[in-house]
Structure formats: C-alpha cells, structure tokens
Amino acid sequence: MSVPIACTLSEPELRVRLEGITALAQRALLDHELDGPTLRLRYASEVADELERLVEQERECCGFLKFDLVRHPDGVHLAITAPAPVAGCASTLTAHFLGDVSREPTQCSSTCGCNAKGAAT
Template identity: 35%
Template sequence: MEWAPAECTLPTEERPLRATEFDELFASALRGLQRVGPTHLRLRLKNGAQTEEATRDLVARETGCCSFFAFVLTPGDDGLILDIEVPAVHAKVLDGLTARAIEAAPQVAS
C-alpha cells in the first residue's frame, strides 16, 4: 500500500495483504464510485449479506490501523453505499484508494 500514510499502524508486512483485500472487494462488489469531494469518496457495492459482512469487517479493521478514516456503510434497495471520508491532510490517501478501486474494477470508471 504505497499510499498508506506514516500514521498507519498496520505492520508493513501486512499491508500488501490488506491492499489485496480491498482489491478483492472492489473486483467482486464495486458497482460505481463517485468522488463527492477531495476528502469524500462514495462507493456503490452490490447488495447481499456476504458483501455487507465482508465490507463491515474490512472497514472495521482498516479503522483500527488508520483511525483517520471515517467509513459509513448504508444498505439500500439499489445496493450498499460506502461513504469514506478523511481529513484534508489525508486526501492523497483517498486518491490512492480511488485509483486502486478503478484499477480493480475498471468498468466503474467508464
């Protein structure tokens, strides 16, 4: 996770595994994304209990090592909405996560 900030407490050797978890979530469940602002990313994920459980688990663990992230997962009729916000000082981290999502699920960028 080359975009991980110095404040991240996840051990360096575990960062590639966490990046892979995000990649897998994006590849399997990402249906759309919107950069609401420089510090706010909104992801639309496919509906389903398994996706919701996996997403809640992943964002809980990510918040544990990078507490500056604010994740809000909202179930809806059209899918799950995951809002991700960061302080302005960490906007580049959100840029990296956005790029990673587009790379893992290029269909959402078109």
C-alpha cells in the same frame, strides 16, 4: 488526543489487506464517485457482511479516515472521507478501494500516511 495520519499496519499486513480490498472491489464494486475529500462507493448487496468486517478493520488501522457504511436496496454504500490536512490526498489514500491494481499509490505529502509505507488503507 489526535489520531495520527498514518496506517498502523506492517508492510506484510498492508499488502494482504490491499489484496483483499482490491479483490472485493473487482468482485462487487458497482460504482463510485470522488467528491472532494470523500470517496463514495456502492457495492453489491451480497457482500454487505464482508464489507462491514473490512470497514471495522480499516477503522482500527486508519483511524484518521472516516468510514460511513449504509445498506440500501440498491447495494451497500460506503463513504470514506479524508481529514482536512490530507483532503488533497483522498484519491491516493483510497485508490485501492476502486479495485484497479494497475494504479500505484503515490506519496502526496510529508503529513500523509501513504508516505510511510508507499500506500495507506
């Protein structure tokens, strides 16, 4: 059974989640790198527990994305990888993790989860 490429949150739930992710990024994101279909993020160590809870929530609503979270001495490293069918949309699907609220997610294809609600988590 394949996982649908779409966020399962309702519009109100999605807005609340995006606000929380953006606030966390603005408060604790140290650096990032987009490497093809993978967004690599490094957060301050003090938000490790909060980030772990967030990743568990994201795994539930966006099962099509792969989340790898590892604690390191220099911070908490999170890699989010988009699957092959939407790899070209990785930056759109993960934009809110960068904490830039001025970036509006765009729709990238009919198979992308961001089409359904204007954004995907």
